[in-house]
Amino acid sequence: MGNFDRRGFVKAGGALAGTAVAASVLPRTAFGQQTVKLGLLHSLSGTIALAEASLVDAEKFAIEEINAAGGVMGHQIVPVIEDGASENPVFAEKARKLLQRDKVAAIIGCYTSASRKAVLPALNQAKGLLYYPTYYEGQELDKQVIYTSQEATQSVIAAIQWMAREKGKSFFLVGSDYIYPRTCNKIAKPTITSLGGKVLGEEYAPLGHTEFSSIITKIKAAKPDCIYSTVVGGSNVAFYKQLKAAGLDGEKQVLLSTVVSENEIDGIGKDNAVGYYACMGYFQSLKNPANERFIQAFHRKFGNDRVIGDPMECAYNSVHLWKAAVEKAGSFDVDKVIAASAGLEIDAPEGKVRVHDTNHHVWKKVRVGRARADGQFDIVWESDMMEPNPFPKLGA
Amino acid sequence: MSLDLVVLQLFNGISLFTILLLMSIGLAIVFGLMGVINMAHGELMALGAYVTYLTSLAFERMFPSMMDIYIFFAVLFAFLATFAFGYLLERGFIRWFYNRPLDTLLATWGLSLVLQQTYRSIFGAQEVSVPLASWLSGAWQMSEGIELPLNRLFIVGLTVLVCAAVYFALYRTRWGLSVRAVMQNRAMSGAAGINTNRVDAVTFALGSGLAGIAGSVFTMIGSTNPGTGQLYIVDSFIVVVFGGVASLLGTGLSAFGIAQSQTTLEYLMSGSMAKVSILLLVILVLYLRPNGLFAAKVRT
Numbered sequence: 001m002g003n004f005d006r007r008g009f010v011k012a013g014g015a016l017a018g019t020a021v022a023a024s025v026l027p028r029t030a031f032g033q034q035t036v037k038l039g040l041l042h043s044l045s046g047t048i049a050l051a052e053a054s055l056v057d058a059e060k061f062a063i064e065e066i067n068a069a070g071g072v073m074g075h076q077i078v079p080v081i082e083d084g085a086s087e088n089p090v091f092a093e094k095a096r097k098l099l100q101r102d103k104v105a106a107i108i109g110c111y112t113s114a115s116r117k118a119v120l121p122a123l124n125q126a127k128g129l130l131y132y133p134t135y136y137e138g139q140e141l142d143k144q145v146i147y148t149s150q151e152a153t154q155s156v157i158a159a160i161q162w163m164a165r166e167k168g169k170s171f172f173l174v175g176s177d178y179i180y181p182r183t184c185n186k187i188a189k190p191t192i193t194s195l196g197g198k199v200l201g202e203e204y205a206p207l208g209h210t211e212f213s214s215i216i217t218k219i220k221a222a223k224p225d226c227i228y229s230t231v232v233g234g235s236n237v238a239f240y241k242q243l244k245a246a247g248l249d250g251e252k253q254v255l256l257s258t259v260v261s262e263n264e265i266d267g268i269g270k271d272n273a274v275g276y277y278a279c280m281g282y283f284q285s286l287k288n289p290a291n292e293r294f295i296q297a298f299h300r301k302f303g304n305d306r307v308i309g310d311p312m313e314c315a316y317n318s319v320h321l322w323k324a325a326v327e328k329a330g331s332f333d334v335d336k337v338i339a340a341s342a343g344l345e346i347d348a349p350e351g352k353v354r355v356h357d358t359n360h361h362v363w364k365k366v367r368v369g370r371a372r373a374d375g376q377f378d379i380v381w382e383s384d385m386m387e388p389n390p391f392p393k394l395g396a
Numbered sequence: 397m398s399l400d401l402v403v404l405q406l407f408n409g410i411s412l413f414t415i416l417l418l419m420s421i422g423l424a425i426v427f428g429l430m431g432v433i434n435m436a437h438g439e440l441m442a443l444g445a446y447v448t449y450l451t452s453l454a455f456e457r458m459f460p461s462m463m464d465i466y467i468f469f470a471v472l473f474a475f476l477a478t479f480a481f482g483y484l485l486e487r488g489f490i491r492w493f494y495n496r497p498l499d500t501l502l503a504t505w506g507l508s509l510v511l512q513q514t515y516r517s518i519f520g521a522q523e524v525s526v527p528l529a530s531w532l533s534g535a536w537q538m539s540e541g542i543e544l545p546l547n548r549l550f551i552v553g554l555t556v557l558v559c560a561a562v563y564f565a566l567y568r569t570r571w572g573l574s575v576r577a578v579m580q581n582r583a584m585s586g587a588a589g590i591n592t593n594r595v596d597a598v599t600f601a602l603g604s605g606l607a608g609i610a611g612s613v614f615t616m617i618g619s620t621n622p623g624t625g626q627l628y629i630v631d632s633f634i635v636v637v638f639g640g641v642a643s644l645l646g647t648g649l650s651a652f653g654i655a656q657s658q659t660t661l662e663y664l665m666s667g668s669m670a671k672v673s674i675l676l677l678v679i680l681v682l683y684l685r686p687n688g689l690f691a692a693k694v695r696t
Binding site: 045047049050053177203204205206208209210211213214215217218220221234237238241242244245246247266267268269271272 | 398401404405408411412415516520521522523524525526527528533534535543545546547548614616617618619621623624627658659662663666667668670671
């Protein structure tokens with residue numbers, strides 16, 4: 001290394017820098033293709049990963065589909081994937097990184113409300129744009145966010161109305177003890193009363209709880225026509241198994257959940273969920289040409305065993321909603337994209353989805369499905385287009 | 397509250413009691429008798445649960461006709477696997493931390509994180525669930541309003557069996573005698589010719605094996621994911637500390653007390669409030685009796 005003097009170093013460095021510049025510029029000039037970055041921010045590790053990681057697959061799938069068809073306004077989409085690691089501060093930090101360093105045109109991301117709330121300050125500071133693809137409890141309207149799944153009123157009110165009409169008017173409400181179930185039940189109770197029904201009980205189990213025997217005893221004593229469940233995560237396995245052991249299986253007891261999709265049934269065990277109902281915007285078993293195309297292409301890429309639940313479809317829709325908004329605006333500028341989103345409609349696998357004119361949520365249909373032995377749902381009812389209402393009057 | 401409900405709630409309490417007891421008996425041996433704060437105890441339960449899951453998969457593939465009785469093999473395999481793992485763990489890891497409780501705490505907590513991530517890499521982050529044999533999935537109709545789930549009765553029976561076996565091993569065998577001797581006075585036992593290293597290893601392995609059985613049994617009422625162990629570890633420590641460290645009888649009575657009051661409180665108030673009340677009760681008792689309900693009387 002003796003003759004590696006300063007001049008040699010400068011030369012070598014210059015050559016290196018030259019190739020680096022060439023490498024980043026070349027593809028563009030060689031193929032005449034410009035690129036645009038899209039951030040995908042979900043938990044790929046940690047406790048929430050089990051629900052959230054599959055959303056990234058759906059988003060990458062949508063991006064590939066769009067790129068193959070020529071991209072967005074001639075720009076190929078380059079996904080920048082970050083791991084929120086199930087921790088809210090990490091979400092905030094990664095969002096800041098995506099917005100400031102990567103300068104992404106938009107972020108599709110978050111699953112829990114807590115992670116979304118953590119991302120908001122960074123988002124507002126950098127005037128970024130977030131597509132939030134999970135059903136949630138409502139009570140929020142941030143001008144930098146488009147909420148592409150059903151908020152609570154859309155699924156809860158529809159679900160309660162369906163149960164009261166078809167199955168009976170006495171209800172027992174069971175949920176995990178945090179904001180989503182408590183808000184859902186606040187919406188459910190006045191809905192039940194206004195339909196002339198009765199709430200026989202309302203119970204909450206701590207998150208992750210696996211002992212439901214006392215709650216089940218109360219249910220058996222109350223003998224409700226319907227159970228409305230917002231129990232989340234692993235607790236569902238215990239809840240369903242114990243209900244079944246207590247003789248309240250899907251044949252004998254009406255139970256409807258607004259959180260159990262095909263993905264959760266995978267973990268709960270198909271035997272344990274048979275006969276129970278779920279209310280969702282999307283079910284994999286929906287029969288329409290758009291959905292059949294979607295499932296076929298998705299299975300070609302990820303294998304036939306992959307089930308597609310509601311949040312995955314909403315994640316897929318989010319990418320397409322962003323693309324449509326960019327094309328309508330004729331610009332990647334966040335303000336223009338948000339303005340163009342109002343009233344925007346796309347044909348999603350679940351059918352038509354339309355962004356609300358003012359409140360950043362989406363009009364959509366919701367469906368009630370009944371779980372089959374193969375883990376899929378038989379769709380028993382479909383609503384009209386439901387208007388999103390993130391700030392309903394709660395309580396009475 | 398009618399009589400049926402009282403009976404049902406009593407049974408729920410007994411069922412929770414056996415679950416808490418299964419959960420904490422391994423810890424009572426490792427923590428109570430040996431004084432090792434093993435934060436990875438929950439992950440040993442998860443190991444037992446995953447072994448059960450693997451056993452059910454294997455039976456489904458190879459001997460589908462025997463699916464009805466796979467649970468017996470699963471419990472046995474879960475015990476053997478965690479026993480062996482516990483033995484290796486003690487020889488290769490834990491024994492270097494004896495008499496350094498704070499270091500043990502940190503080291504075993506780190507170990508629990510490593511194990512969780514290992515499960516996540518091998519089995520995926522999704523919940524896994526095992527099928528329940530058909531003869532265990534029904535309920536025993538005692539009378540009109542009283543149905544006792546069979547899987548819970550099975551767990552009660554198994555717990556009785558496990559406790560009897562542990563009692564026999566510790567109080568009716570030569571090996572048990574040497575364990576108790578070593579735990580009471582290590583130097584003296586060594587001088588009397590007991591191989592204390594070996595006793596440590598086997599005792600720790602036994603505690604681990606019991607955790608494996610607990611994990612295996614829990615697959616019947618809940619599901620398994622990489623973080624499952626975390627759900628149980630706190631409850632296990634509460635039961636052991638509340639009952640009085642170094643007292644197996646205390647562990648049993650504390651499990652019974654906590655279980656009955658929890659199910660009763662859960663019936664009277666919400667689940668979360670019941671949990672809060674139990675914790676307050678535990679704090680109060682530990683304030684009045686710092687060594688737990690049944691402190692061993694030792695001359696020092």
